Amino acid sequence: xxxxxxxxxxxxxxxxxxxxxxxxxxxxxxxxxxxxxxxxxxxxxxxxxxxxxxxxxxxxxxxxxxxxxxxxxxxxxxxxxxxxxxxxxxxxxxxxxxxxxxxxxxxxxxxxxxxxxxxxxxxxxxxxxxxxxxxxxxxxxxxxxxxxxxxxxxxxxxxxxxxxxxxxxxxxxxxxxxxxxxxxxxxxxxxxxxxxxxxxxxxxxxxxxxxxxxxxxxxxxxxxxxxxxxxxxxxxxxxxxxxxxxxxxxxxxxxxxxxxxxxxxxxxxxxxxxxxxxxxxxxxxxxxxxxxxxxxxxxxxxxxxxxxxxxxxxxxxxxxxxxxxxxxxxxxxxxxxxxxxxxxxxxxxxxxxxxxxxxxxxxxxxxxxxxxxxxxxxxxxxxxxxxxxxxxxxxxxxxxxxxxxxxxxxxxxxxxxxxxxxxxxxxxxxxxxxxxxxxxxxxxxxxxxxxxxxxxxxxxxxxxxxxxxxxxxxxxxxxxxxxxxxxxxxxxxxxxxxxxxxxxxxxxxxxxxxxxxxxxxxxxxxxxxxxxxxxxxxxxxxxxxxxxxxxxxxx
Numbered sequence: 001x002x003x004x005x006x007x008x009x010x011x012x013x014x015x016x017x018x019x020x021x022x023x024x025x026x027x028x029x030x031x032x033x034x035x036x037x038x039x040x041x042x043x044x045x046x047x048x049x050x051x052x053x054x055x056x057x058x059x060x061x062x063x064x065x066x067x068x069x070x071x072x073x074x075x076x077x078x079x080x081x082x083x084x085x086x087x088x089x090x091x092x093x094x095x096x097x098x099x100x101x102x103x104x105x106x107x108x109x110x111x112x113x114x115x116x117x118x119x120x121x122x123x124x125x126x127x128x129x130x131x132x133x134x135x136x137x138x139x140x141x142x143x144x145x146x147x148x149x150x151x152x153x154x155x156x157x158x159x160x161x162x163x164x165x166x167x168x169x170x171x172x173x174x175x176x177x178x179x180x181x182x183x184x185x186x187x188x189x190x191x192x193x194x195x196x197x198x199x200x201x202x203x204x205x206x207x208x209x210x211x212x213x214x215x216x217x218x219x220x221x222x223x224x225x226x227x228x229x230x231x232x233x234x235x236x237x238x239x240x241x242x243x244x245x246x247x248x249x250x251x252x253x254x255x256x257x258x259x260x261x262x263x264x265x266x267x268x269x270x271x272x273x274x275x276x277x278x279x280x281x282x283x284x285x286x287x288x289x290x291x292x293x294x295x296x297x298x299x300x301x302x303x304x305x306x307x308x309x310x311x312x313x314x315x316x317x318x319x320x321x322x323x324x325x326x327x328x329x330x331x332x333x334x335x336x337x338x339x340x341x342x343x344x345x346x347x348x349x350x351x352x353x354x355x356x357x358x359x360x361x362x363x364x365x366x367x368x369x370x371x372x373x374x375x376x377x378x379x380x381x382x383x384x385x386x387x388x389x390x391x392x393x394x395x396x397x398x399x400x401x402x403x404x405x406x407x408x409x410x411x412x413x414x415x416x417x418x419x420x421x422x423x424x425x426x427x428x429x430x431x432x433x434x435x436x437x438x439x440x441x442x443x444x445x446x447x448x449x450x451x452x453x454x455x456x457x458x459x460x461x462x463x464x465x466x467x468x469x470x471x472x473x474x475x476x477x478x479x480x481x482x483x484x485x486x487x488x489x490x491x492x493x494x495x496x497x498x499x500x501x502x503x504x505x506x507x508x509x510x511x512x513x514x515x516x517x518x519x520x521x522x523x524x525x526x527x528x529x530x531x532x533x534x535x536x537x538x539x540x541x542x543x544x545x546x547x548x549x550x551x552x553x554x555x
Contacts, residue, residue, distance in 0.1 A: 009037050017506060024168075038066035038109075040480060042525050043299035045389040048396055053306075054404070065302055066117060067108040067275050070275075073295030075105060076274035081134025082451075083270055083281065087150040090139060092289070093274075101549050102130045102166065103139040107272045110304075113171045120311045121525050122474025123171030125482050131253075132445050133166035134271050134529025141165075154448035155452030165496075167443040167460070169254055170482025172467075173474050177252075177261055178309030178365045179410060179419045180467065182354075183347055184251040184259075186362050187211070187425065188371060189355040192245040203228075206247070209347045211424045231426030233257060234448040234455070235376070247423050248371050254480045255447050256464040260369040261305040263381045269296060279382045279390040298382055298390045302367045312406045314470025315533035316400045316522040318542055324518060331519030335513050338504035343465045343497075344422035353414040357395055362449050363410075363417045366395040377450075408530045422468035422523070431461040432495040441479070441493060461496070470525040487520045531555050 039062065048056055065162060068074035077092035079085055081104045086092070099105055111119045113127035132140055140151035143159050154160050187208040194216070198204040201220040206213035206229060214230035222242035231239055231245060233256040239245040252258035258267065269275040276288055277296040284293045287453020318328050349359035356370030372381040385392035398405070401412055410417050436442035449455035463480050471478075478484040479493060494502040505513060526533075532541030 006212075014050040019460060024553040032441065035071060036080070037072040038068050038455055039063065039072065042297050043303060045298045045393075046301040046387065048302045052447050053398060057307050057310055057405075060303035060305070061119070063110075063296075063304040064114075064307055065109055068275055070290070073276065073290055073292035074108075074274050075290055076270065076276070078289035079270075079276075079287055080137060081105070081271035083276075083287070084135075085287070086137045087149055091137065091150070093138060097138055098379060098474050100138050102162075102553055103133040103136045104130075104272055105274045106130075112270075114174060116139060116475045117473050117525055120308060121173035121175055123477075124475040125170070125477040126196045127171040127475070128482055129169045129171055129476075130166040130453070131169050131447060132239040134344040134435065135451055136165070149363075164444040167445050167447060167482055170480060171475070173314075173525060174252070174261075174308045175311045176313040176419075176467075177311065177418070177423060177471050178398075179313065179349065179363070179370070180421055180423075180425075181261055181309065181420070182349055182365055182400070183209075183419055184249040184368065184425055185355050185371065186349065186353055188247065188249045189248070195244055197249055211345070211347075213247075213426065216247075224341040231424075231428065233427060234446075236256075237251050240248070246371075249460060251425055253447065254463050254466075254474050255460060256425075257447050258378070259371050259373060260381070261367055262301055262533065263372060263378055265301055265304050265308070266381055267378050279392075279522065280380060298393060302393075302396060305367050306365075306396075307368075310398060312408050312526065312528065312530070313410055313533070315408055315526045315530065315535065316544070317473075317524045317537065318458060318522050319534055319537040320542075320546060323385050325546065327515040327518035328347045328522055330512065331515035331517070334508065334516045335519055339460075339501045340516075343424050343426070343428060344468050344502070346420045346422065347424070347467075349419055351412070357397070358520070360397070361412070361415075363400045363412060365400050368393060368395075379541050380485055404466050406528065408526060408533050410533075419470055423465040425464060427462040427464055428497045429461045430463075430494050430496040432464065434461050434496065436461060439493075441481075468520070468523050471519050471523055488517055491517070491520075 014357050043059060075098050077094050078089055107113060113123045116122055116124055118211040127162055132491040135149055137150045145152040148155060148157065152159055154221060191206050191213060194204050194206055198216060200218050200222055203215050203217040205215050213232060215228045217225035219225055224239040224244055226237040226239060226245050233250050236248045237245045248259060250256045250259050250401055252264045260265045266277050266280045269277060274288060275295045278294045279298050279301060281287050286293050318325060351364040354360040354362050356363055359362060368384050370381040370384045372383060373379045375381055383392040384395060387393055401409055401417060403497065410419065431439045431441040433439045436444060442459055442461040444459050446456050446460040476485060476488040478487055484490050491505055526535060527539050534542045534544040536542045
């Protein structure tokens with residue numbers, strides 16, 4: 001074989017190999033050399049039902065930690081964080097305007113903020129969320145800029161400052177979120193049942209799981225009076241003509257603004273990353289003008305919602321120090337006796353009701369929620385129904401008490417799962433003056449009112465009762481604003497509807513005050529894989545309480 005022939009053969013082999021590789025790349029886009037994406041292949045709609053649950057949750061975790069790039073749709077050159085078009089499309093949000101810490105996009109990944117002490121949990125003060133700043137194209141505070149909601153002027157035409165352009169909030173954790181959403185679903189169904197049983201010309205008390213939500217009046221002409229309903233956000237009280245208020249309990253966002261983990265995720269992916277879900281922004285649509293469509297599939301949103309719903313529940317860390325153990329026993333007793341548990345409540349999930357999933361116990365979580373809003377702000381979201389992507393899909397279920405999920409877990413006993421989230425899921429005003437203009441515990445804007453409306457600019461003093469489970473080791477920033485560095489400061493800031501409890505705390509002897517704080521310090525997100533809901537300082541399971549209940553008089 002001469003050299004020319006040999007070289008020819010080698011060339012043919014090389015060309016053949018290159019052709020084979022090119023064909024393979026064409027069939028497998030995940031293998032494209034030089035491609036920089038966080039998610040090489042997205043789960044396609046319908047595949048979620050054929051994917052083992054553990055793999056689906058793992059994929060949801062990958063989405064939660066994905067650092068999205070412009071090669072897969074990150075960024076939103078022509079749209080705001082609300083999903084609306086820019087006020088000034090001639091100034092798109094492209095480099096160097098593509099990121100902005102206040103008005104966003106502001107993060108590469110969900111886990112960029114939700115990471116203390118583990119992925120999915122809360123965040124340090126540095127990760128605070130500038131809620132409602134995303135209604136601006138990009139906040140510049142340039143007071144020579146006259147265009148409304150572009151960079152310096154709000155909907156009313158007023159120049160904004162950092163103090164009134166946004167509501168500054170702490171990043172809080174998602175641990176145990178599946179149980180909390182299921183509580184909200186059950187409670188919503190109970191309130192709606194009471195509503196539907198109220199004939200015209202009468203009123204009825206609204207109560208669920210022992211929590212009072214005031215009373216609802218059905219007027220004789222068929223209209224509804226919600227003036228005596230308590231603890232629900234304005235969107236859940238909206239009523240026109242004979243159409244009743246929804247009375248939906250919205251467990252997410254610190255002002256009770258968001259119905260479900262899915263709606264929360266749809267909002268956040270666009271707001272913080274510029275990743276637009278097909279169920280929210282339309283199939284094969286590109287409203288943000290970045291050249292990408294279907295940036296997140298319905299299956300993607302199902303997976304990331306399931307990941308958050310199945311995160312381990314928080315528990316307690318109680319060191320093996322007799323003095324600390326005694327303080328925890330007494331502190332918990334004091335917490336209950338002075339009335340803290342009236343709002344920071346432990347609530348039951350029952351076995352006899354699962355709205356949207358007849359015959360299943362309340363701890364069977366499923367996507368999508370039957371209460372997902374289809375219209376209005378932060379909509380649409382996937383509806384429960386036949387497979388009609390991206391509009392509706394049947395239920396995909398998971399037993400939140402299953403040992404197959406990340407530990408620790410809550411357990412069912414006698415047809416109940418007690419959920420120690422320490423919240424009544426109601427909105428309360430615990431500010432000293434109820435004046436958003438002067439009270440530091442209030443906010444300048446009301447997220448539950450239409451943007452630009454008088455109610456929106458009137459501000460807000462009502463917040464959903466803080467879920468205390470796991471709150472202590474999620475970044476060391478306390479209250480909705482995260483501006484307190486100790487739990488004691490948060491306790492001492494309680495006024496308004498919680499004034500009597502705060503005064504009772506103030507009246508306690510110093511040692512009992514310290515005991516209560518020690519109890520609060522025990523409420524933590526536990527190390528991954530913890531087999532017990534109560535552990536010692538070494539992460540070992542701890543039997544608790546070790547003896548008969550103590551009372552404050554035992555010291």
